[in-house]
Amino acid sequence: MIDMAEQRSLADRRSDATREGIVEAAWRLSRQEGLTGWSLRRLADEVGLAAPSLYAYFDSKHAIYDVMFRQGYEQLDDIASRWGPAPGEPHRRAFKVAAAGFMEFCTSDPTRYQLMFQRVIPEFVPSADAYSASVANYERFRALLGELGVTDDRELDLWTAISTGLTDQQISNDPGGQRWFRLLDRAVDIFCDHVGIPPEPEGQR
């Protein structure tokens, strides 16, 4: 009988536990040796299998990166769901919290950041499925900024550039430090002044 739910390929039906073990080991190796610093044979060793056995769980090495890519965006989505103005909270305050949260998320795991936002793996292009996770995330981001008073698309684009620019510099040129992180509040203030989000009341600051 044909399963009416979405078709799962042979590989997809394999033990989910082993599958997750492989991805976990891939994260571990990526953080240790760099995203491209490990081979399938090494990864297989790590989970007690031979290299070809991995192909029972993933169609290719890129397919493993693809799962990791999606997991990254799921984790971001998880965190981002907690952002937004609390009742009575000044929008600029909420803006700063969200911006710092994003930057903290990125800098706390540079490997994950590279996978999600940079093109460090030659030939790797996220699948439509994984890509949609990143699009969903962008939609949430757009909605959040709308809630905070950023309605113009160009202003959205400008803030995207500023926040990713700060993050990128921080990770590339001062990993583990605070050099660009410290500039974030100021950047938020400048930007908020420009788009007309009112300053925080002096007393609460």
Next chain:
Amino acid sequence: MIDMAEQRSLADRRSDATREGIVEAAWRLSRQEGLTGWSLRRLADEVGLAAPSLYAYFDSKHAIYDVMFRQGYEQLDDIASRWGPAPGEPHRRAFKVAAAGFMEFCTSDPTRYQLMFQRVIPEFVPSADAYSASVANYERFRALLGELGVTDDRELDLWTAISTGLTDQQISNDPGGQRWFRLLDRAVDIFCDHVGIPPEPEGQR
């Protein structure tokens, strides 16, 4: 007799013309197939040699990338040397020219940009020599902004983040387009307002 000038290895003494031909072909292939989309055998074919012969001119594939890396910064330095306030020119105007020049330089050759500013080649680390070209460039950038009125290091860092952020978004998310490029003048204005560089006189605008 020992040459008292700087020692040149065997590879270094080979015909400079062939050497340059190899690098040119490497640029061509990189733009066509991506920075990592070609093999040494393919490159050798392109210049009418066999793969091992390349090792008479370069110590490794990375050594070829290294030359390209340095060439990129030499080209940037060449352009950047023409930036700076003309006599009587408002600083903010000169700022905009330089900023647009930088962004134009980056977006006009995304492959070169990737090599210079992103880490898309696994394991590739520029040699001390090539790296110094990028440092020299940063020093020029710092001097230029100083001339225009940006003295605080934190403001320098902030502008670095903003301009590279805009550039990065432009190349990654709208290659060949203008979406983030159009935001540049506004970004300069916001930044200049913040650091106290006076606005351009209305008449000249």
Next chain:
DNA sequence: GACTTTGACCGAACAATGTTTGAAGATATC
């Protein structure tokens, strides 16, 4: 001219990679 030296080049091979193939054991199902 013979002889050596040097420069330029490449065929063959090496180790490592991601991946495919074919088949072997293990496990379940009847």
Next chain:
DNA sequence: GATATCTTCAAACATTGTTCGGTCAAAGTC
């Protein structure tokens, strides 16, 4: 116990960057 289905892997393949050993021609040297 027989059959089918999982789960696994040894062996092999094509491709990669790179090394080794050698060939061949040009340039000096006597």
